[in-house]
């Protein structure tokens with residue numbers, strides 16, 4: 001973040017603008033119901049900044065939320081709801097008590113509350129949830145980083161990779177997989193990544209030593225063909241519940257299984273099971289941005305949608321087979 005600025009105690013700093021356009025969810029249902037609509041001015045509360053959004057990244061959480069997967073739970077929605085948790089844009093105004101960020105800063109980060117990022121304006125809690133966007137990283141690629149990148153870091157912190165170890169990544173071609181493969185390979189890990197035939201070259205290009213075609217054969221058998229004694233770790237981004245018992249067969253005795261989805265703790269043969277939720281540590285966003293800006297971390301955005309096609313982006317995302325990330329360019 002910038003070195004602190006512009007805070008006037010008790011004052012609302014910045015410029016208010018008129019009604020804004022946003023992608024609106026009117027009720028739980030399929031993404032085909034989504035349409036752009038008008039939204040009242042969001043006003044930054046204490047500790048928040050108002051951001052003019054340049055680009056917004058899509059995540060499975062957004063899709064699960066609007067289709068009703070979390071209905072009745074703590075993530076229940078109030079309608080109309082604006083989806084989108086990842087975004088990049090320009091700080092337009094500061095709420096009370098905001099320090100360390102100034103009007104005009106180019107930032108990116110997590111936007112945890114409605115209205116979300118698929119809108120011309122959004123609110124963001126400051127603190128570790130936002131970081132300055134380096135000039136060498138454009139807004140579209142910055143918007144692809146936060147949720148997937150920090151989840152990848154969380155998973156790898158749980159795995160605790162050591163150079164020379166082997167790691168099977170199930171779901172390597174998607175949003176989180178892109179970062180897991182690259183960060184693990186950069187740590188000296190031998191990565192075996194699952195990939196549909198069309199994604200084989202892509203996953204190898206991320207730094208995987210082996211691309212395993214899960215559409216033609218069980219990836220566990222393919223991994224065991226490479227390492228008959230079993231791999232040191234499995235990060236499974238696809239299977240939850242008892243299905244992880246099958247994935248864990250790829251592990252050597254006392255191997256480590258890590259997942260962002262739930263599953264049984266007891267996997268047998270001395271295997272450690274870790275089920276993690278995204279945990280953002282100070283510096284995570286800055287580290288991801290610095291790696292991406294330097295070219296050390298590839299941020300694959302397989303499709304950029306103009307704002308008017310934001311609903312279509314969700315329809316396409318729901319159809320699956322996404323390479324890397326889908327991003328909406330709110331300015332286009």
Ligand SMILES: NC(=O)c1ccc[n+]([C@@H]2O[C@H](COP(=O)([O-])OP(=O)(O)OC[C@H]3O[C@@H](n4cnc5c(N)ncnc54)[C@H](OP(=O)(O)O)[C@@H]3O)[C@@H](O)[C@H]2O)c1
Pocket residue numbers: 059060061147148151170171172173174175176177194195196199214237238260261276277278320321322323324
């Ligand atoms: N707990 C948390 O804090 C947390 C945080 C973020 C995400 N998540 C969850 O983590 C999961 C993964 O997220 P993501 O952003 O990486 O999703 P994503 O971008 O949709 O990627 C999933 C990838 O898996 C591939 N795939 C689908 N079926 C497969 C199979 N049977 N075997 C191997 N690969 C398969 C898909 O590609 P192809 O179909 O083309 O092969 C796709 O590229 C989601 O369920 C998400 O909700 C949890």
